[in-house]
Amino acid sequence: MGGIDFGWRSPTVVLWARLDERNVLWVEDELVRRQTVLDDLVRQAEARPWPRPEWFGADPAGHAAHEQTGRSSIGALARLGWRIRARRAGLREGIHLVKARLRPGAGASRIRVASRCDLLLESLERYRYPDHDPETEVPLKDGHDHACDALRYMVLNLDAPGADGPRCTRYV
Numbered sequence: 001m002g003g004i005d006f007g008w009r010s011p012t013v014v015l016w017a018r019l020d021e022r023n024v025l026w027v028e029d030e031l032v033r034r035q036t037v038l039d040d041l042v043r044q045a046e047a048r049p050w051p052r053p054e055w056f057g058a059d060p061a062g063h064a065a066h067e068q069t070g071r072s073s074i075g076a077l078a079r080l081g082w083r084i085r086a087r088r089a090g091l092r093e094g095i096h097l098v099k100a101r102l103r104p105g106a107g108a109s110r111i112r113v114a115s116r117c118d119l120l121l122e123s124l125e126r127y128r129y130p131d132h133d134p135e136t137e138v139p140l141k142d143g144h145d146h147a148c149d150a151l152r153y154m155v156l157n158l159d160a161p162g163a164d165g166p167r168c169t170r171y172v
Contacts, residue, residue: 001017001018001019001053001054001055001056001057001154001157001158002014002015002016002017002053002055002056002057002154003015003017003056003057003058003150003151003152003153003154003155004056004057004058004059004062004077004084004150004153005058005059005146005147005149005150005153006058006059006061006062006073007034007146008034008035009034009035010034010143010146011032011033011034011119011146012032012033012034012036012041012146013030013031013032013119013120013146013147013149013150014030014031014032014041014045014056014150015027015029015030015117015120015147015150015151015154016028016029016030016048016050016053017053017154019158022110023110024109024110024111024112025101025110025111025112025154025155025158026112026114027111027112027113027114027117027120027151028050028114028117029048029050029114029116029117030116030117030118030119030120030147030150031044031045031048032119032146032147038073038076038077038080039076039080042077042080042082052081052082054083055083055084055085055157056077056082056083056084056085056154057085057086057087057153057154057155057156057157057158058073058074058077058084058085058086058153059086059149059153060086060087060088062074062077062084062086063075063086074086085157086153086157087153087156087157087160087163089156089160091137091138091139092137093156093160094152094153094155094156095137095139095152097152097155097156097159097160098111098148098151098152098155100159101155101159111151111155117147119146119147120147120148120150120151122144122147123144123145123146123147123148124147124148124151126142126144127139127144127145127148128144
């Protein structure tokens with residue numbers, strides 16, 4: 001499976017992952033690109049040594065049509081053969097599901113991140129909430145959120161109640 005967070009000035013982040021027999025999510029690789037059109041991004045992603053994931057969890061905002069092309073990012077990826085799952089859910093629900101994998105009630109973390117995933121590792125360390133508002137449940141949008149968002153979209157489409165899990169039978 002994979003995760004994707006769309007960007008232009010901010011980076012587009014693509015993650016590759018697999019789920020093992022113990023339900024541990026292994027994030028194997030990341031692709032981080034700024035100002036890259038989707039056709040080029042797909043070519044770069046498919047040049048990686050990993051097989052195309054069965055599905056990618058993506059930001060549902062990717063359904064919006066671009067004002068110049070009339071095409072959506074999710075639609076463009078689907079036309080290129082990528083299977084996209086874009087489950088709508090609140091930010092809080094997605095963060096809760098990632099936290100549940102990072103710190104389960106019992107046992108070790110159920111997320112492992114390869115050392116080559118520099119941005120994701122740095123982003124997970126720096127993801128935070130504003131100091132001046134201890135009650136907020138909205139993290140800072142300070143540049144350390146894009147890789148975390150790609151992970152959140154993947155986990156949300158994997159673990160949310162009603163999600164199809166690692167084997168997807170419904171695609172967008």
